[in-house]
Amino acid sequence: MEECEALCTRMAIMVNGKFRCLGSVQHLKNRFGDGYTIVVRIAGSNPDLKPVQEFFGLAFPGSVLKEKHRNMLQYQLPSSLSSLAKIFSILSQSKKRLHIEDYSVSQTTLDQVFVNFAKDQSDDDPLKDLSLHKNQTVVNVAVLTSFLKDEKVKESYV
Template identity: 35%
Template sequence: MISGDILVTAGEVGQGSPQHLGHCPQQDPLWPGLTVHQHLEVYAAVRGMRKEDAAVTISRIAKALDLQKHLKTPARRLPAGEARKLCFALSVLGDPMVMLWDEPSVGMDLKGQCRMWKVIQTAMKGKERAAVLSTQYLEEAAAMCDRVAILVSGQLRYIGSLEDLKSKFGMSYHLEVKMTDVGQSDALHAEILRLFPHAARQERTSSLLIYKIPMEDALPLSQSFSKLEAAKRNFRLEEYSLSLHTLQQVFVDLTRDLEEHNPDVASNGSVERRPLHP
């Protein structure tokens, strides 16, 4: 179990200062019988807001998250996405100084996610605020976060800016080749290595080969596509794609790298401590 202290404005969080901390856990901390509006009123009172101010704030946040039509709905009748919106709304009510969000957008549709992102941007813009967001969606991290930390099986694999993450792990190309004749996979693999000498095969299925290609191997792109077009004709490939590594692929690479060096990860999640890769 991990434990520790959090200090905000020289006071310990949880010691008589609930207005300083907003929290959206994975499990929605909602009272089944209370309506959306009643939840917001209770949290506003706990945060020490005056009734007049609370009414204005509740109206504003309900509109921002498109919760107006659910204000009189008991929590037990809320769809999963609307319940997450309410949980998130409670975490930002009263403009707390520190906000902790644990996968707040799970269950939301794309419109709900975008509304939540706008609220976060408004809450953080030009203010002395701090927020920690955990998410499985790297697109969300890219849209919201100044710094990112990647955890794999409990180990910290990276912490820093997105730009630094891309420069260290993302300066490569992602090649996917789909075959029509699976009997040519070995010959095709040899051809890929001839065309791109430093290519590293990431995955292999019955009809699909996936490679990570260093940028220097793939440039200029015009030549790379000419080579791949020739391979497509010679090996009767169904299709191929060559694209820059995405953040999602970077995350997959980091996960795969840990599992390759620690075989027990996949079975029981226990790993030895190793220094972070540069």
């Protein structure tokens, strides 16, 4: 997807043979992305993450905790709920109080947009529900029998 971002001015994504979106890379990220990803790393070897989690619940309502590791938390925040300026302002003001070592805020990647569309892709085979009864035939047996008995037709091996 990095190549697409570098080389394409417009792109389209197809799902089940139908165009689902068309536009610039930035347009697709804004329209079909999940907003912002915020990664926060807390100082210390085994820090208490509970205060930071409570803080995120209050400061960024609607944020969703996606990953939690020893001293790292990753949140997903819809872009409609907050601006980048507000996110950076809130995090910088609370950095010392919450012992935040560092943090990053990033926009949804094109990979994530593609994965969201891929979830809609179905593996449905239109013929899988096709069922035949005993009296139904797909091949005319009379034609097949005459073909098999025809002496002019020879098998060939390669």
